[in-house]
Every structure is written in C-alpha cells, then in structure tokens.
Amino acid sequence: MKAVILAAGRGTRLGGVVKPLLKVAGREILSRTILLLLPYVDEFVIVAHSDKIAEYMEKNWKGRVKYTIVHNPAPERGNGYSFFLACKYLKGILSQSEKFILVMGDHVYSKEFIERAVEGEGLICDCNPKYINVDEATKVKCCNGRVENIGKNLKSFDCIDTGFFVLTPEIFSVAEEVVGEKEVVILSEIVGRAKLKVSHVSGQFWVDIDTKEELRKAKKHLLRLSVKGYGDGFVARNFNRRLSLQISERIVDFANPNQLTILTFLFGIFSAFVALVNTPLGGILYQISSILDGIDGEVARASLKTSRFGAWLDSILDRYVDFAFLVALAIVSKAWLISLFALIGLVMVSYSTERYKAAYFEDVYKKIPVMKYLPGKRDERIFTIMIFCLLGYITELLWLLAIITNARVLATMLVVWKYERDKR
Amino acid sequence: MKAVILAAGRGTRLGGVVKPLLKVAGREILSRTILLLLPYVDEFVIVAHSDKIAEYMEKNWKGRVKYTIVHNPAPERGNGYSFFLACKYLKGILSQSEKFILVMGDHVYSKEFIERAVEGEGLICDCNPKYINVDEATKVKCCNGRVENIGKNLKSFDCIDTGFFVLTPEIFSVAEEVVGEKEVVILSEIVGRAKLKVSHVSGQFWVDIDTKEELRKAKKHLLRLSVKGYGDGFVARNFNRRLSLQISERIVDFANPNQLTILTFLFGIFSAFVALVNTPLGGILYQISSILDGIDGEVARASLKTSRFGAWLDSILDRYVDFAFLVALAIVSKAWLISLFALIGLVMVSYSTERYKAAYFEDVYKKIPVMKYLPGKRDERIFTIMIFCLLGYITELLWLLAIITNARVLATMLVVWKYERDKR
Known part of the structure; x- marks a missing residue:
C-alpha cells in the first residue's frame, strides 16, 4: 500500500514549529508513523510546506524507504487542500481500486492502534478515546456504517475521528470538487461529502499534538504503555515502575537504551562491591539498580528503539549483577555451600523461562498464565535481599534464596509438563 | 495435496511381513512417511492388501489425519496395479490439474529428502544415491528432462528412481491403458509409457527396505543423520558420539526419549555423589553421563519423536547435573569462591546461547558460524573435568573452568555485538 x-x-499553537518533526518520547512523530507503517507500506507520500521535512527525510530515511515529497505552497488553504495535492500525485500511480492509507502528520499512534487500523476501511474512528481532549476533537455521527456528519462542534456524535484513513481512489473526485468550490478546505468537509465508510479501533493509544502540554502527556502515556506487564513481579508493578517511569520521562528524549543497559550493569556491580564493606548500604544500592534496570526497556520500547541485541545483552548482564551480589553475600557470610545453591537457583529461574522461549518461540508467561503467580521474580528477589541485608540476616537470606529460586524452577518444570500433558 | x-x-524377501509396518529406528515406515508428509498433505490414500494396514491406521492415526484405505485384492498383479486402483479412487475427487504425491510404502526417507521432493515435478530421481544398493535399484535414463527409459537392468542411465512422485491426473489414462494390456504391471512401465518429467533430489537419505540387512543399515544411517553437528564440540564429535550411537542403535526401537533424559540426569547426579567420596571415579562417571547425554536426542530425532518439551527439559536437567558435580568439586577442594565463578560461567555459556535463540528465534551457531570455534562446549568441559579429576588437580580445575567459561561468555557477547555492528 501507499501511505x-x-x-x-503550521503548528500555530506551538509557535509555528513543524509538528511532524517534534520529538515525542525520543522519536520524531514523522519517524514514528513511518516506522509503524513500514510493515504495510511500500511508498510514503508526504505533503509538506516547510523544507525541513525534506531535509529530515533525506537525512534519516533516504535509501531506507521509498518516499515522495509533495510540496504544498499554500498551507493556509487547509489540510483538505494538502490532501487534494496528494490525490493529484496518487492519481497517476494508483490503480482503480487500490487502497491507500491517509494519516495526519501531527498524530501519534501506538503500534497496537496501527496494527488494527490498517485492517479497517474508510475513516478509522474511536468510540472510547482515552488519551485525547474530546472537546477539541473532530466528532463523527454515523449512519449505516458511513459518515453522516463530521465536525468539531457536533452536539450528537458516535465516535471520534482518529486522523487515520484507509481509502480508495474514489475519494479523488470528491476532493477535486470541494477544492474547486472553496479557498480554504478542511479535510472533514471532503470526508463528510464522500460519506466515507467508518471502521472502529477503540480504546487504543492515539493523540494529536497541538500544545506543549499534549506533547508532555503523550510522552508520559507512551512510557507507561511501554511497560510489558507480564514479566513484572509484585515489587516492580507497585514500586519500581513508578520510580523508573519518572526517570525514563526525564531522559527518554536523549538516552540510548544500550548505554543505559551498560550503566545499570555497572551500578549493579558497584552495589556488590559496596555490600562487601557495608552490606545494608549495598542492599539498598542493589534495590536501586533493580529500579534502574527497568529504564532501558521503557526507553527502548517508548522510543521504538528496541533491539534483539539489547534485550539479549540486558539479560546476560542482569545475571552477572545477581552473581556479583551473591558473591558478596557469600564472602560476607561464609555460607559457601548454600551460596552455590542460591546461585544456581538465581540463574535457573531465568534460564528455564528463556530456554522455554528458545524451544517454543513463545513467552511462557503468555502461554501458561499460571506462571505469573509463581513468586520469586527478579524484582521480588532483590527487594527481599535488600530487606534481609538491612536486618543483617545474610545466612538466612541465602537459605531462603536457595529454596525459593530452585523451588520456582521445579514448579516451572511441573507447570510446563502438566500443560503439555493436558494439551493432548 | 493428496498423497x-x-x-x-508382499515383502517376500522378508518372509512375507507387511513392510510398511516394519519399525525402522523406532517408527513404522508407514508412520514415518505420514509424519513427514503431514505438513504438505491433507488426505492419505493407502493402497493395501493386508488388513493389518487398516488396523494399524485405525489404532495410530484415526482422528489425527484424513485417510482412505483402497483395498487391493490382487497384490500379485504388481505395484502398477495398486497404483491403478488408487487412480480410480482419485479420479472422483481430484480436479483436472491438481497435483498429488505418490510414494512407495516400503521406502524410508529423511525429512530433508521429503522437503525437497515435494517441490519437484514428476518422478523424483537421485543422481548421487549414497545409501542404497544401485545394482538392485530402478535406473532412469532421461532425455529433455523426461523419462526416456526406466528399469532395473539399464546399462546406461542418468539417475535412480527414488519411489517418490509428484503427479497430475494426466497419468490416470496411461495407468488404465497399461493395466488393460497386461495382467502383471510394475509401476515403472506406467512411468516409462507416460514419459514423466524428472526432478532431482540428490545425495539425501532414502532407502527401500527389502532385506533385514537393509533394515539394520537404515536404522544406523537414521541415527547417524540424527546427530545435529553444530552444537557438538571436539570431544563429542570424535569420541562421545561414536559410543552414544552404538547404544542408541541398540535401544532406539523401544526407548522413550524423555525417560532417557531423566535416566541420564539421575546418572549425572549419581556421578556427583560418587565424586564426593572418590573424585577420579566420579570424574569417569561424569564423562560417561556426558556420553549418555547424547542418546536421548539421537533417539528422539531418529524416531521422529522430538518434542520441544523434551529439548527444554534436557537443557534444564543438564545444568543441574553440571551444578551437582561442581558442588562436589567445591566440597572436595574447599575452593569456594572460585567455585562460584566456575558455576556462573558453566551456566552462562548455555544461557547466553539459549537466550540468543529466545531473542532472535535462530540458533547462534548457525547464524554466526565463528561461534562454533569457541572452545568450552559442554562435552569438552566434562572431558577436561574428568582428566583433572583423574590427576587430582581440583583447585586448578576450578580456576580453569572459571576462566574458560566466563571468557567464552564474554567472547560470545563480543562476537554477537560485532556481528550486529557489521550487519548495518
């Protein structure tokens, strides 16, 4: 498809900035849209007024995607006129019933929204908009699955225009007609006149950015949505994530996820060294490193910078941090034998679930939901370690760790075995 | 496709047994063929004389695949007549140009053969038959990509008939014609008359089973081919596998892979207990457990009984065996701190590669071939441990393990990082 x-x-309310080039959670809106549409789209047609758009595309996307810039010399004629210019270009290259996507350059969408929206037809609407100011939004009144009325000031409406469309060339003639009649044309007029079909994608994240406040909020939401809940234990959900999200919000616009991974690793190793001389303080630092450990993932997912290498590296380094802290506890307590049992358990908790993914190409927490309720996830472990370090019960802690972690591995084996048996 | x-x-040379029901490496030939064709085939048409075939299918495959038994009351009329009966049945259900597979029920094929053969057209031939007796085989002389001449006694020939065909209903009329002319019809006559197209799948494993000797050889070959080479280190390739294959050959027909996994695990744990009282003997038993560890995989792959659960369980239990033996060494030597380092390294060697697969859904040894040359695979480690146990240098051994394994993990990180960087 083309998009x-x-x-x-013109970004008037933001002081005339080029809105598609605004960074939201570490990525320019334009790049976000392109990245998310990339699996479905073979050519991007970008209608722009400012030269900055062309410069940006040349610098960031040249050779990576096929794109065409259509210049709009008169942005004051409204976004309907921009669309009309795109239609003129598309007319030459689209076959009669070939679908194409139309999307607003100042709207931020989540991956989940896009995945469902590209399957739709006509105007994509949201019946349950969670993230926008409905007063300011374009409302849609439907009739028989088509747009009956559309506008910002509708009293009675069914859903909200998300600024995302899946169209066919049938709309070209309507655009021409409306542009012929008026000097300033807003897209809604064309949409209303065409009586477009309406599809619904409701409750997913999407926003349009008009003010600095909306920009800040969008960043916050994207970070919040970047927390992949199913791997988190009780402590992460209720405590660590609240703090790590605060930090992520402050650094997401400039931080590099892999560098964060390395920094967190170094901080973790440092906490182990501290524990050698001052175990309570070491425990606190270790818990802090556990909070910091959430940041790289949050930043990577929110800024669409996840990489398989990053996830892999993070896992390995986490194991070595846990190892280093355990070595410190072993040295402090001299409870060597039980330390060996705690160490194998510590690593095997992760090994058993990651090895599951390697075998089944699926996440065990997603596939077998009961797995979520097994205690002994990393965040819970580290919090427990801190408490025991503060209380000074190191040998008891090592016993507890050895038992809990290995019991968790055994439980995982039983759960998976039972699941496999019941499947037949 | 139908098959x-x-x-x-009639299996005359094997004393009148029903050859498709012979077990080769733990699986009946018929089940082998069905299992391997299952991804490509929606209905099996089995031409049979003996009632045992129908009984076998009812017991093993009913409800799992769609199949039809076509009874041949006169097997003495040759396999061409059997094929003719199948054609009569297919005529009613196949559309004009719908491809179907024809395969001999007494031939054993490898997965690799089938994968390539189903992509072919006409008669699948082998230009480089490695596993069969060419004197006894059906030879094919080609001309312009079609069968020119076919028979067991051709002096001049290009390739060997593998007993596998991808046909279209065009052949039906030829089969009718030949069966109308003769009482005893061998399939080759129909193939020759039809001047079938010839496709080549060369050098892959396939055999036809006529004698007990061939049966024994086929089992041996299937086991040998079941060794997945890329995970094996030097010791496994040159020593362990030779012994484990000998054992696998003796037990493949009745052994259950998951039970073997558990037995090997118990033997490994036993070796660790022995090491506590007699370290050299423990070392020898540990090395034996390393040999035994190959068997479950060989048996599972050769008998097409691999399961993701089995592979997963085996990995986890291997780690615990390594842990148990390391604990024994730590207790014997009292070199506790270095034992912790050896333990983390031991587990992380496997963790880093398995976690890679979980992230990339690919085997790191296949994706980045240089990984194969990193020393410190499990078979090499265990052999080294045995040697040091025999020599009595336990503390030195722990140092060596700690260094080699953790260096291997570090090397893996560098290799993957470099690979990712160069990819861009």
Whole structure:
C-alpha cells in the first residue's frame, strides 16, 4: 500500500514549529508513523510546506524507504487542500481500486492502534478515546456504517475521528470538487461529502499534538504503555515502575537504551562491591539498580528503539549483577555451600523461562498464565535481599534464596509438563 | 495435496511381513512417511492388501489425519496395479490439474529428502544415491528432462528412481491403458509409457527396505543423520558420539526419549555423589553421563519423536547435573569462591546461547558460524573435568573452568555485538 502523510500544518499553537518533526518520547512523530507503517507500506507520500521535512527525510530515511515529497505552497488553504495535492500525485500511480492509507502528520499512534487500523476501511474512528481532549476533537455521527456528519462542534456524535484513513481512489473526485468550490478546505468537509465508510479501533493509544502540554502527556502515556506487564513481579508493578517511569520521562528524549543497559550493569556491580564493606548500604544500592534496570526497556520500547541485541545483552548482564551480589553475600557470610545453591537457583529461574522461549518461540508467561503467580521474580528477589541485608540476616537470606529460586524452577518444570500433558 | 502410499507389497524377501509396518529406528515406515508428509498433505490414500494396514491406521492415526484405505485384492498383479486402483479412487475427487504425491510404502526417507521432493515435478530421481544398493535399484535414463527409459537392468542411465512422485491426473489414462494390456504391471512401465518429467533430489537419505540387512543399515544411517553437528564440540564429535550411537542403535526401537533424559540426569547426579567420596571415579562417571547425554536426542530425532518439551527439559536437567558435580568439586577442594565463578560461567555459556535463540528465534551457531570455534562446549568441559579429576588437580580445575567459561561468555557477547555492528 501507499501511505499519504499530511505534514504541511503550521503548528500555530506551538509557535509555528513543524509538528511532524517534534520529538515525542525520543522519536520524531514523522519517524514514528513511518516506522509503524513500514510493515504495510511500500511508498510514503508526504505533503509538506516547510523544507525541513525534506531535509529530515533525506537525512534519516533516504535509501531506507521509498518516499515522495509533495510540496504544498499554500498551507493556509487547509489540510483538505494538502490532501487534494496528494490525490493529484496518487492519481497517476494508483490503480482503480487500490487502497491507500491517509494519516495526519501531527498524530501519534501506538503500534497496537496501527496494527488494527490498517485492517479497517474508510475513516478509522474511536468510540472510547482515552488519551485525547474530546472537546477539541473532530466528532463523527454515523449512519449505516458511513459518515453522516463530521465536525468539531457536533452536539450528537458516535465516535471520534482518529486522523487515520484507509481509502480508495474514489475519494479523488470528491476532493477535486470541494477544492474547486472553496479557498480554504478542511479535510472533514471532503470526508463528510464522500460519506466515507467508518471502521472502529477503540480504546487504543492515539493523540494529536497541538500544545506543549499534549506533547508532555503523550510522552508520559507512551512510557507507561511501554511497560510489558507480564514479566513484572509484585515489587516492580507497585514500586519500581513508578520510580523508573519518572526517570525514563526525564531522559527518554536523549538516552540510548544500550548505554543505559551498560550503566545499570555497572551500578549493579558497584552495589556488590559496596555490600562487601557495608552490606545494608549495598542492599539498598542493589534495590536501586533493580529500579534502574527497568529504564532501558521503557526507553527502548517508548522510543521504538528496541533491539534483539539489547534485550539479549540486558539479560546476560542482569545475571552477572545477581552473581556479583551473591558473591558478596557469600564472602560476607561464609555460607559457601548454600551460596552455590542460591546461585544456581538465581540463574535457573531465568534460564528455564528463556530456554522455554528458545524451544517454543513463545513467552511462557503468555502461554501458561499460571506462571505469573509463581513468586520469586527478579524484582521480588532483590527487594527481599535488600530487606534481609538491612536486618543483617545474610545466612538466612541465602537459605531462603536457595529454596525459593530452585523451588520456582521445579514448579516451572511441573507447570510446563502438566500443560503439555493436558494439551493432548 | 493428496498423497498415495502404495502399501500392498508382499515383502517376500522378508518372509512375507507387511513392510510398511516394519519399525525402522523406532517408527513404522508407514508412520514415518505420514509424519513427514503431514505438513504438505491433507488426505492419505493407502493402497493395501493386508488388513493389518487398516488396523494399524485405525489404532495410530484415526482422528489425527484424513485417510482412505483402497483395498487391493490382487497384490500379485504388481505395484502398477495398486497404483491403478488408487487412480480410480482419485479420479472422483481430484480436479483436472491438481497435483498429488505418490510414494512407495516400503521406502524410508529423511525429512530433508521429503522437503525437497515435494517441490519437484514428476518422478523424483537421485543422481548421487549414497545409501542404497544401485545394482538392485530402478535406473532412469532421461532425455529433455523426461523419462526416456526406466528399469532395473539399464546399462546406461542418468539417475535412480527414488519411489517418490509428484503427479497430475494426466497419468490416470496411461495407468488404465497399461493395466488393460497386461495382467502383471510394475509401476515403472506406467512411468516409462507416460514419459514423466524428472526432478532431482540428490545425495539425501532414502532407502527401500527389502532385506533385514537393509533394515539394520537404515536404522544406523537414521541415527547417524540424527546427530545435529553444530552444537557438538571436539570431544563429542570424535569420541562421545561414536559410543552414544552404538547404544542408541541398540535401544532406539523401544526407548522413550524423555525417560532417557531423566535416566541420564539421575546418572549425572549419581556421578556427583560418587565424586564426593572418590573424585577420579566420579570424574569417569561424569564423562560417561556426558556420553549418555547424547542418546536421548539421537533417539528422539531418529524416531521422529522430538518434542520441544523434551529439548527444554534436557537443557534444564543438564545444568543441574553440571551444578551437582561442581558442588562436589567445591566440597572436595574447599575452593569456594572460585567455585562460584566456575558455576556462573558453566551456566552462562548455555544461557547466553539459549537466550540468543529466545531473542532472535535462530540458533547462534548457525547464524554466526565463528561461534562454533569457541572452545568450552559442554562435552569438552566434562572431558577436561574428568582428566583433572583423574590427576587430582581440583583447585586448578576450578580456576580453569572459571576462566574458560566466563571468557567464552564474554567472547560470545563480543562476537554477537560485532556481528550486529557489521550487519548495518
């Protein structure tokens, strides 16, 4: 499919900035849209007024995607006019019933939204908009699955225009007609006149950015949505994530996930060295490293910078941090034998679930939900370790760790075995 | 696709047994063929004389695959007549140009053969038959990519008939014609008359089973081919596998892979207990457990009984065996601190490669071939441990293990990082 991105808006309320080039959670809106559409789209048609768009595309996307910039010399004629210019370009290259995507260049969408929206037809609407100010939004009144009325000031409406469309060339003539009649054309007029079909993608994240406040909120939401809940234990959900999200919010716009991974690793190793001389303080630092450990993933996912290498590296380094702290505890307590049992358990908790993914190409927490309720996840372990370090019960702690972690591995084996047996 | 399996042969040279029901490396030939064709086939048409075939199918495959038994009351009329009966059945259900598979019920094929053969057209031939007796085989002379001449006694020939065909209904009329002319019809006559297209799948494993000797050889070959080479180190390749294959050959027909996994695990744990009282003997037993550890995988792959659960369980239990033996060494030597380092390294060697597979859904040894040359695979480690146990240098051994294994993990990180960087 081709995708049209309308990026000629003037960003008046943001002091005339080029909105598609605003960074939201570490990525420019335009790059976000391109990245998310990339699996479905073979050419991007970007309608722009500012030269900055062309410069940006040349610098960041040249050779990576096929794109065409359609210049709009008169952005004051409205986004309907921008769309009309895109139609003129598309007319020459689209076959009669070939679908194409139309998307607003100043809207931020989540991956989940896009995945479902590309399957839709006509105007994609949201019946349950969670993240936007409905007063400011374009409302849609439907009739028989088509747009009956559309506008910002509708009193009675069914859903909200998300700025995302899956269209066919049938709309070209309507665009021409409306542009012929008026000087300033907003897209809604064309949409209303065409009586477009309406598809629904409801409750997913999408926002349009008009003010600094909305920009800040979008960042916050994207970070919050970047927490992949199913691997988190009780402590992470209720405590660590609240703090790590605060930090992520402050650094997401400039931080590099892999560097964060390395920094967190170094901090973890440092906490182990501290524990050698001052175990309570070491325990506190270790818990802090556990909070920091959430940041790289949050930043990577929110800024669409996840990499398999990053996830892999993070896992390995986490194991070595746990190892280093355990060595410190073993040295402090001299409870060597039980330390060996605690160490194998510590690593095998992760090994058993990761090895599951390697065998089944699926996450065991997703596939077998009961796994979520097994205690002994890393965040819970580290919090427990801190408490025991503060209380000074190191040998008891090592016993506890050895038992809990290995019991968790055994439980995992039983759960998976039972699941396999019941499947037949 | 539909698949026809000719299973009406009389097995004269094997004393009149129903050859498709012979077990080769733990699986009946018929089940082997069905299992391997399952990804490509939606209905099996099995031409049979003996009632045992129908009984066997009812017991083992009913409800799992769609199949039809076509009874051949006169097997003495040759396999061409069996094929003719299959054609009569297929005529009613196949559309004009719908491809179907024809395969001999007494031939054993490898997965690799089948994968390539189903992509072919006409008669699948082998230009480089490695596993069969060419004197006894059906030879094929080609001309312009079609069968020119076919028979057991051709003086001049290009390749060997593998007993596997991908056909279209065009052949039906030829089969009718030949069966109308003769009482006893061998399939080769129909193939020759039809001047079938010839496709080549060369050098892969396939055999036809006529004698006990061939049966024994086929089992041996299947086991040998079941060794997945890329995970093996020097010791496994040159020593362990030779012994484990000998054992596998003796037990493959009745052994259950998961039970073997558990037995090997118990033997490994036993070796660790022995090491506590007699370290050299423990070392020898540990090395034996390393040999035994190959058997479950060989048996599972050769008998097409691999399971993701089995592979997963085996990995976890291997780690615990290594742990148990290391604990024994730590207790014997009292070199506790270095034992912790050896233990983390031991587990992380496997963790880093398995975690890679979980992240990339690919085997790191296949993706980055240089990984194969890193020393410190499990078979090499265990052999080294045995040697040091025999010599009595336990503390030195622990140092060596700690260094080699952790260096290997570090090397893995560098290799993967470099690979990722160069990829861009």
